Amino acid sequence: MDLIYYDDSLKEQWDRLVKESRNGTFLFYRNYMEYHKEKYKDKSIVFKDGGKVVAAFPANFTNDYVYSHGGLTYGGIVLNFSLKFKAIDEIFKKILDRYREEGFTKIIYKAIPYIYSKVPSEEDLYILFRNKARLIRREISVTIALQGQFQINSSRRRIIRKAKGKNIIIEESTEYSEFWNLLTDNLKRRYNKLPVHSLKEISYLSEKFPNNIRLHQATLEGEVVAGVVAYENFRTCHLQYIADNDIGREEGALDLLISHLIERYRSLGFNYLDFGICTEDGGKYLNENLIYYKQSFGGTGVNYDTYEVDL
Structure with missing residues (x-):
């Protein structure tokens, strides 16, 4: 599975993934993410398998922190329906390794509340736990x-x-x-x-x-x-x-x-x-x-x- 930083040439494939994903919402369409792009330096990642985009990580950065996502209510990994736990775990590891190699020190990860997923998609929460992530903010909605x-x-x-x-x-x-x-x-x-x-x-x-x-x-x-x-x-x-x-x-x-x-x-x-x-x-x-x-x-x-x- 290949990790690629997002650029405008991937817009159509990114949006198609969001539309067909099991946990994406319209907030992840690039036209929504980029309405205030001058405020956020993009550091989004896509994953390709056999030439097809199967996962995306909407992200921006400030100094040595990566945020998913600073300009949205939530962020997290957007997943194709075909992905199972092993592949998602591999994706998360590659995200951590890539940002670490580039000198970033932390990821601030705003998980997608379960009510927005088409099917249960909380593999990321377990993977966060295994990577010793700390809950730093909990806001209750009704x-x-x-x-x-x-x-x-x-x-x-x-x-x-x-x-x-x-x-x-x-x-x-x-x-x-x-x-x-x-x-x-x-x-x-x-x-x-x-x-x-x-x-x-x-x-x-x-x-x-x-x-x-x-x-x-x-x-x-x-x-x-x-x-x-x-x-x-x-x-x-x-x-x-x-x-x-x-x-x-x-x-x-x-x-x-x-x-x-x-x-x-x-x-x-x-x-x-x-x-x-x-x-x-x-x-x-x-x-x-x-x-x-x-x-x-x-x-x-x-x-x-x-x-x-x-x-």
């Missing part, structure tokens, strides 16, 4: 198993019932500017932060990935009062951004919107609806109000883990 048993709690159902009696309109939109203003104001006021993506970036990405990135809005009298940006990955929907304004909060618009999305994705056959993490400072601080709110829709915990491997 996820609804849409095809299983879940229940929205009584107080949330009451708010949703009342909201249904208002003139709130739920709609999908391709125009992000009004919601982005609402989201930005919300994040500044509550957390003194900005969205990870700028309006220009999310507009670009939604145009590149119209079947994966969708904006769902709740409007009242023509004004956007709540919204959710949904990332659709195979049978998992991740709510990338969730926000409402004061009017939306008072009228229960966000709760109504989320209940609509739960039903939408359940009826479409999705397995999971993931609300995203409820922590700060690498998982050391838990936002208890936020996790309570997300779990009130019937969700339970999924961890987003990051490991450190010495080279």
Whole structure:
């Protein structure tokens, strides 16, 4: 099996692997990875077997550290369906050896949460353990198993019932500017932060990935009062951004919107609806109000883990 550093000539083969892989998501398509490529120095690796790309390692580097991936929610090894444990173990060894030979001292490895894989694909976690990797970050998310048993709690159902009696309109939109203003104001006021993506970036990405990135809005009298940006990955929907304004909060618009999305994705056959993490400072601080709110829709915990491997 041949190890090759990624370059633009491999874009088509890389993207084909991601599409056909057992654990890749659209975040690993090169058009997504490279929307902010000026911020991250690429050090991605591909593996070829018989001329075909069978695995990929999305990565960037800073000084003597390799990150998989610094610009994405998660990284890790993207695997062809045909690969068995022995081959994956060999791939991981070759990754470690190559980076070590080039003078890198650590790999920061953001594992793909299991909810994004088409089939169980946690060989990497065992291989990390065997290579004495250290868990350095654990962030808890809330996820609804849409095809299983879940229940929205009584107080949330009451708010949703009342909201249904208002003139709130739920709609999908391709125009992000009004919601982005609402989201930005919300994040500044509550957390003194900005969205990870700028309006220009999310507009670009939604145009590149119209079947994966969708904006769902709740409007009242023509004004956007709540919204959710949904990332659709195979049978998992991740709510990338969730926000409402004061009017939306008072009228229960966000709760109504989320209940609509739960039903939408359940009826479409999705397995999971993931609300995203409820922590700060690498998982050391838990936002208890936020996790309570997300779990009130019937969700339970999924961890987003990051490991450190010495080279």
